Amino acid sequence: MKPQLRPLLAELSAYLQEKAGAQREAAQRSGKPVFDFGIGDPREPTPAFIREALKAAIPEVSQYPSVAGLPVLRKAAAGYLKRRFGLAVDPDREIMPCQGAKEALFHLPLTAVSRERPICFFPDPAYPVYERAILFAGGEPRRMPLVEERTFLPDLDAVSADDWQRTALFFDNYPHNPTGAAAPVAHHQKLLGLAREHGFLAVCDEPYVDLYAKEPPHTAYSVSRENVLVIHSLSKRSGMTGYRSGFMAGEPDLIAKLREARANFGVAPQSIVQQAAAVAWDDDAHVEERRKVFAQKRAVLAAHLKKIGLRTSGEGAFYLWVHVPEGETSELYAARLAERNILVVPGPSFGPSGKGFIRLAMVPTVEDCKRAVEVWPA
Ligand SMILES: Cc1ncc(COP(=O)(O)O)c(C=O)c1O
Incomplete structure (x- = not known):
């Protein structure tokens, strides 16, 4: 058999x-x-200075990386958030690296879904990993249709208070793959207000936030820091899809809990990649x-x-x-x-x-x- x-x-x-x-x-x-x-x-x-940083970081003695990541990378991520969005973020308590956004997204429902809160929302259409992550974690996937008539924003009023109370997390993604739609600040104000009121986690996946054509989009982290985790990635921003590198930003308490959870997954990013990532986040040109x-x-x-x-x-x-x-x-x-x-x-x-x-x-x-x-x- x-x-x-x-x-x-x-x-x-x-x-x-x-x-x-x-x-x-x-x-x-x-x-x-x-x-x-x-x-x-x-x-x-990939820009040459990033490739060089990776090569220069190869150590003589190789040791396990830590889940919390290298201080130099956390500092670079916080520096980026400051330059790009004007946010003051504590690099040691509010930032955690991940092996690309996909890795973080896939593992999040495992840390959030429970018997009391099985529901996880995700956009339709969307990057397919959200739904699959929810299914693998044994959660209850709920589609949020994004239609052109609503400028590809979810109808948050269509969800009952009972369902919000049974919600573990809500996947949100602007600028949006595949529609290219952007969200106004009002969308995040409403979503994050609901997250605080009903006690669920809003996961705002923002790998395209730097690839704008006109006005630079905001990050959800500038709207509220409670009940939200934003995910940033170097894949598209810096031409580093193969490096597998990103970071999450969230409140210190949330990051501390995720750090504990992630210690079980074996997903601490390789230190050579983290060194290359640090120089990438430090540069905007x-x-x-x-x-x-x-x-x-x-x-x-x-x-x-x-x-x-x-x-x-x-x-x-x-x-x-x-x-x-x-x-x-x-x-x-x-x-x-x-x-x-x-x-x-x-x-x-x-x-x-x-x-x-x-x-x-x-x-x-x-x-x-x-x-x-x-x-x-x-
Ligand atoms: C919306 C969205 N999130 C996450 C990812 C994955 O990003 P990463 O390469 O950082 O894992 C993609 C990749 O296409 C994407 O479109």
Whole structure:
């Protein structure tokens, strides 16, 4: 008899990244150029000074890293929060590093879900890890539909007080993947007010907060520090997806509890990565450069989509959330684009409310974006 693993594993459809990998391999076999707007993993090099910091940090004697992280990294994260948002944050009590936002997000429901509070909210459409994290932790996932008519903000009034009282955590993500929507301060005021009133944790996932096209978005941590944990990542900000590095900021009591919980998980970030992360958080110039590159890609793609009559939404992150042409489904349009080796993700892959959209991650180079619009089907 084979080992009987959790039935949940068979129930979850193939993770987005795996599916996209298979699609890319098929396109590559065609021998023609592939324009991969699928997974949000940009191609721009990691700035040289960050790579150098990693190399220089390789120690002669290697020892276990601590869950709390290196002081130099916590200080750099606090310095970033000060420069970017004007926040005074205690680096030793309010900051904790993680191995990228995904790792932190996945483990949070394990620390929050209980029999009394099984409910965890997550946006629909959304980055798929929220729902999966809730399911693996044995929580009760609840979708929060984000529709264009509500500018992709959840209807917090639609939840009953009874349900809020049984809520462990609420995943929130602005600037939002996949819609690119931003949230006004009023949204976070309301959400964090509910979190305080009903005693749940608002997890505000903010990996795109520095990749703005117009006004710099706020962090939820500037709205309130109670019952909130914000998560920041170097993946997109600094071109460091492969390093797996981010940090969480929250009230000292919350961080202390998470530190204890996380000591069980084996997720303390490698110290060489932490040293590289510290220099990345200390610098803003390379992020400005990245914003310029994404703005060029956005200009090429948005102009083309407008020309062929397709509406897009959202200004934040590096995604374009595109209405499919009249009479087509997300899947059919994505398949039609794939015939020209233009790979995109059908909206419903991010949840049922993604119906009628496709998502473009602006990851190919500017030159490839220009080439892609030349072969785009009418
Ligand atoms: C909304 C959102 N959160 C988190 C992540 C993962 O970030 P990290 O690379 O820091 O794990 C992504 C990656 O695409 C994302 O879109």
